[in-house]
Amino acid sequence: MKFFQLFSRPQSAPAARERLQVLLAHERASAGDSDLVAKLRDEILRAISKHMQIDDDKVSVKMERGDKVSTLAVDIEIPFDAGRKAA
């Protein structure tokens, strides 16, 4: 068997195994995050609405996990007359 392998294509199963291990480590870690992101979004929304009126669906919070650094992107759309309405 080993002899034949010298001439055949490289094995693909080890690649499958490695890709899965990396991917699932990420997916498992971020499964709990969706809760965290939802909480963050809620609190950010509350903090901002103390000062101006904003639309609930105009706030987007995204978390991206990297190997060393994770980023949290918060995108809030503020309407033209937000300050006036709240006041």
Add this chain to the structure above:
Amino acid sequence: MGKVVVVTSGKGGVGKTTSSAALGAALAQSGDKVVVVDFDVGLRNLDLVMGAERRVVYDLVNVIQGEAKLAQALIRDKRLETLYLLAASQTRDKDNLTAEGVEKVIAALKKTFDWVICDSPAGIERGATLAMRHADVAIVVTNPEVSSVRDSDRIIGLLDSKTLKAESGERMEKHLLLTRYDPARAERGDMLKVDDVLEILSIPLLGIIPESMDVLRASNVGSPVTLADGRSAPAIAYFNAARRLKGEELPVTIPGEKRGFFGKIFGRKAA
């Protein structure tokens, strides 16, 4: 009180229905009273695989909606006295499954059957979550292939969070059933090995079902493989899996692993 088993996978086409029928039949062949319930509303197939497609009058949705009694909807297998089928509806959609309705049906079935086997639809939507909701035990059907393993991992996460057992703080008993396994390809390094899948998913192994023509042949004639050809390699694998499900300590062997000289040269592809 019977045990409720969900057969699930996330991914479609990995062998949930085949395995539900084969395990259900194997358990019934050992003398237990078994009902296999199809949760795939709109795309039912368990009736076809079990050869009862022309005998379905009432289905799970009819029972839930109060249009038929449970006893009227249960179809007894023609070959095995202790094997029953509860079909899914083909004409309605999955929104007709209500959480309360499913709960009532499962509770009633548990009283009269030793095993209630819930054949889950693919995906992670309502049908799948309702199928796993009341389970005592979960069988995760997985192919040795990247997309199937990923989806199984996701389903394991749901089993540990969205089931009644998980919500009440209990541990959900989960077993891996590796299907369509080709030992020759795994040996050559072109298919994930049993140990690879076990290491990644880290749940105990219930059985390994070899890739085999016998499985297709059985479904062609509408018979669970354990009934169609009890001596075939997949049938033996299902019989052993059923024994393990019943709590027997039985070492898992990789089917067809022993290959002679000629097997190595000519038997590269499993039948």
